[in-house]
Amino acid sequence: MKTPLLIMTIIVAVVIIALAIMLLTFHAKRTAINVQRIGLVTIPMNVPRIFVNSAFANGSQIPPMYTCDGANISIPITLGNIPSNAKSIMVIIEDLNAPGGVFIHWVLYDIPPNVTQIQEGLPTEYYIPGIGYQGVNDFGKIGYGGPCPPPGPPHEYVVVVLALNITINPAPNLYDREIINSLNVHDVVGYGILIGYYGHG
DSSP states (O other): OHHHHHHHHHHHHHHHHHHHHHHHHHHHHHHOOOEEEETTEEEETTSOBOEEEOSSOTTEEOOGGGSTTTTOOOOOEEEEOOOTTOSEEEEEEEETTOTTSOEEEEEEEEEOTTOOEEOSSOOSSSEETTTEEEOBOTTSSBSOOOOOOOSSSOEEEEEEEEEESSOOOOOTTOBHHHHHHTOOGGGEEEEEEEEEEEOOO
16 A cells, blocks of 8 residues: 555656756756857856947057067057946957967956056056956966967957955966966956957968
8 A cells, every 4th residue: 555655746747856856947047148248257147238449449459569579568458337236357468370379368357347547668567556456367467468479460469457355365476378268258247348450371
């Protein structure tokens, strides 16, 4: 006589498991967000766009003074439309066409959200008062390293600006890749993109 009770128990357990799976699936669909991947950076599509301007127009050539063929100084950046819930800003420059894969030229992080102008030629130091902190780029140096592609077609360099709802615990000698990899897509509350090209023909 225990068999019907056992069968009923199994049926109830199966129903509970099925309901749990349905609820989890429904929750996953509700919380899923559309993202785009730009080099090493993952960006949600449903957040506000940040205005980004520099010494070159979007889609144009980067002036040589900001490359290894010139003074190799960091580019100036003008920002606008920063979301009100941003706690910090991050600037990332990536070479998407480097022979060994994505090459990180610069990460400037923990920029105060009220900063709208970043002057050119920042010192290659870990901490820049009033501006933020710099990581170690893929050249193995702190701060900005300008475009320096091998001979061939121009490379595509992407300036990615992220508005974050977090601040990052700064530390000397943090590598740019470590900083980028520490981000969660849900940390990003706004983004802007500026594309420049540079090559040696």
